[in-house]
Amino acid sequence: xxxxxxxxxxxxxxxxxxxxxxxxxxxxxxxxxxxxxxxxxxxxxxxxxxxxxxxxxxxxxxxxxxxxxxxxxxxx
Numbered sequence: 001x002x003x004x005x006x007x008x009x010x011x012x013x014x015x016x017x018x019x020x021x022x023x024x025x026x027x028x029x030x031x032x033x034x035x036x037x038x039x040x041x042x043x044x045x046x047x048x049x050x051x052x053x054x055x056x057x058x059x060x061x062x063x064x065x066x067x068x069x070x071x072x073x074x075x076x
Contacts, residue, residue, distance in 0.1 A: 009037060 016029055 009033070
């Protein structure tokens, strides 16, 4: 599905010069399309990093429920 998006986006970029759009509008469309492509490409990487960060954080309840390993008492 993602490959189809990239192919259709490449076709969009390819046909923009042949649509008869004035130069400044054409440049703006190519620029906006490029930014959109970068955001779509990096979006999945950013979301994966965010998922890893949330999974690596320990749950506070599980940390507090663990009994201490050794109890030291000072009887003087």
